[in-house]
Amino acid sequence: MAGDLVNTLADLKEQEVIKIAKDRLSAGEEPLKILDDARKAMGIVGKRFADGQYFIPDLVYSGEILKAVTEIVKPKLTKVAETKRLGKVVFGTVAGDIHDIGKDIVVFMLDVSGFEVFDLGVDVPAQKFVDKIKESGAPIVGLSGFLTLAFDSMKQTVEAIKDAGLRDKVKVMIGGGQITDEVRKYTGADAFGKDAMAGVSLAKKWIGAG
Amino acid sequence: MPVIRDIPLSLEISEVLRREGLGGYSKVRPEIKSLITELLAGVKKAHLLEPAVAYEIYSITEMSQSQVSLEGNLVLQCSLLSSLLPQAKELAIAVCTIGPRLEKQVTDYTNRGEPLRGILLDGIGSAAVDSLTQEVCKFITGEASSRGYQASSPISPGMPGLPITEQWQLLEMVPAREIGVSLTPLAIMSPRKSTSMVIGIGPQMTTWTQAEVCGRCNLRRTCPYKVIPRRGGVVKRTDQRL
Numbered sequence A: 001m002a003g004d005l006v007n008t009l010a011d012l013k014e015q016e017v018i019k020i021a022k023d024r025l026s027a028g029e030e031p032l033k034i035l036d037d038a039r040k041a042m043g044i045v046g047k048r049f050a051d052g053q054y055f056i057p058d059l060v061y062s063g064e065i066l067k068a069v070t071e072i073v074k075p076k077l078t079k080v081a082e083t084k085r086l087g088k089v090v091f092g093t094v095a096g097d098i099h100d101i102g103k104d105i106v107v108f109m110l111d112v113s114g115f116e117v118f119d120l121g122v123d124v125p126a127q128k129f130v131d132k133i134k135e136s137g138a139p140i141v142g143l144s145g146f147l148t149l150a151f152d153s154m155k156q157t158v159e160a161i162k163d164a165g166l167r168d169k170v171k172v173m174i175g176g177g178q179i180t181d182e183v184r185k186y187t188g189a190d191a192f193g194k195d196a197m198a199g200v201s202l203a204k205k206w207i208g209a210g
Numbered sequence B: 001m002p003v004i005r006d007i008p009l010s011l012e013i014s015e016v017l018r019r020e021g022l023g024g025y026s027k028v029r030p031e032i033k034s035l036i037t038e039l040l041a042g043v044k045k046a047h048l049l050e051p052a053v054a055y056e057i058y059s060i061t062e063m064s065q066s067q068v069s070l071e072g073n074l075v076l077q078c079s080l081l082s083s084l085l086p087q088a089k090e091l092a093i094a095v096c097t098i099g100p101r102l103e104k105q106v107t108d109y110t111n112r113g114e115p116l117r118g119i120l121l122d123g124i125g126s127a128a129v130d131s132l133t134q135e136v137c138k139f140i141t142g143e144a145s146s147r148g149y150q151a152s153s154p155i156s157p158g159m160p161g162l163p164i165t166e167q168w169q170l171l172e173m174v175p176a177r178e179i180g181v182s183l184t185p186l187a188i189m190s191p192r193k194s195t196s197m198v199i200g201i202g203p204q205m206t207t208w209t210q211a212e213v214c215g216r217c218n219l220r221r222t223c224p225y226k227v228i229p230r231r232g233g234v235v236k237r238t239d240q241r242l
């Protein structure tokens, strides 16, 4: 039974997944166990994405199915379980850059993976990141940028975090089409991710859940 | 200064798939394919594409290794022209856009919690600008050949040798405002689904394929959106870019 949900979700069979989730719930199964299986399936999806079997649209599709399962299960969850998120992440596309689609994908995958994400949007000034980190107490920051010219904004954002005395309280990851380890070094970020799943893995690792 | 609107765009599913990162002739999930088909129909129905092009042709007065001087005392910092197109007599400058409507719809989908529709529509938008860019290249090639000249493939700001910041200059050289295109402080065009380019015109111009452009890009190893040469030959598209 459990294998069913894991494999059907990993195979992205939306209607079947929803039916299994509903059936298991009405059979009185523990809602958290259903969610747990769904998350296991996402692990398989992540692997298939990493080795090129799945593509970005497949990944986002899996996220939408996971979200649908969560919606079904949510009313049955206890308040404590419902509000328990893995951790907080402040995310945005840095000042001067207006690319949003890559950022939106990472934000969505972090969200469905259990993180509470504060999405600041695009063209986000460094100070806005600093303010949100202070306000939310988030230990993770994600910076997105697709332009060479955005690398400086990333560097300035990391510096602003440092100047605010928050650098040792947060881990910073960066990403976007052109980001490499060289760019990471230049900006002073802790890590870079080449895609949304890499972002999710980094966040999990940093909060000790990966 | 010339503006062209109402340009018919061909939106082939294979091109849309490439812009979704599915271009490696991989297996596409039927659900995704049918969603793209549905979105394509929606794009037509809701008139989400408003293609427009602003262009102008300038005579070249002087070309050095790092810059090109044009009639009207205009100077373009571009080292690519002297290396790729030393015989160019004229330069066509073009700015293309599909307008802001499609990207507004992408944002609406994302905000509504439908990111799959959002990213697929975004890919459709990129494929639409590609198609528009191709049409403009054809148009300029036709214009050049009517005067006994050839036209090169397009060179875009952002390629090594033509800095993105040269868009400040380029957008002044065509009626960009008339088609609603402006620049943000870091020289990105708004609407996002816009492109800019220069095309050399002269007696003998070199052309190149998109696969060749992708093959020289520093992202060639990792970019999911690249055009891959087909087995048994290169994909034949001489006037594509990016």
Ligand code: B12
Pocket (backbone or CB within 6 Å): A056, A099, A100, A101, A102, A103, A105, A106, A142, A143, A144, A145, A146, A147, A148, A149, A173, A174, A175, A176, A177, A178, A192, A193, A194, A195, A196, A197, A198, A199, B126, B129, B130, B156, B157, B158, B159, B164, B187, B188, B189, B190, B191, B192, B193, B194, B195, B196, B197, B217, B218, B219, B223, B224, B225, B242
């Ligand atoms: C699609 C595209 C276009 C489209 C659409 C643009 C748009 N904004 O909608 C079109 C054709 C219109 C276009 C136009 C231009 N483009 Co363009 N474009 C691209 C392309 C191919 C993809 C960018 C994109 O939107 N990707 C979508 C996302 C989903 O892709 P992704 O990278 O796979 O996303 C993943 C990761 O990046 C990661 N990620 C993202 N953020 C983060 C953050 C964290 C923390 C983590 C961990 C991960 C992460 O996760 C995402 C999901 O898995 C890139 C090349 C590339 N491969 O990146 C060039 C590129 C960005 N463009 C470029 C250029 C130059 C231009 C133009 C200026 C060219 C021109 N003169 O016309 C114009 C400018 C347009 C404008 N508005 O000003 C250059 C920029 C070079 C530079 N010097 O900065 C690039 C890099 C291409 C190149 N190699 O030259 N472009």
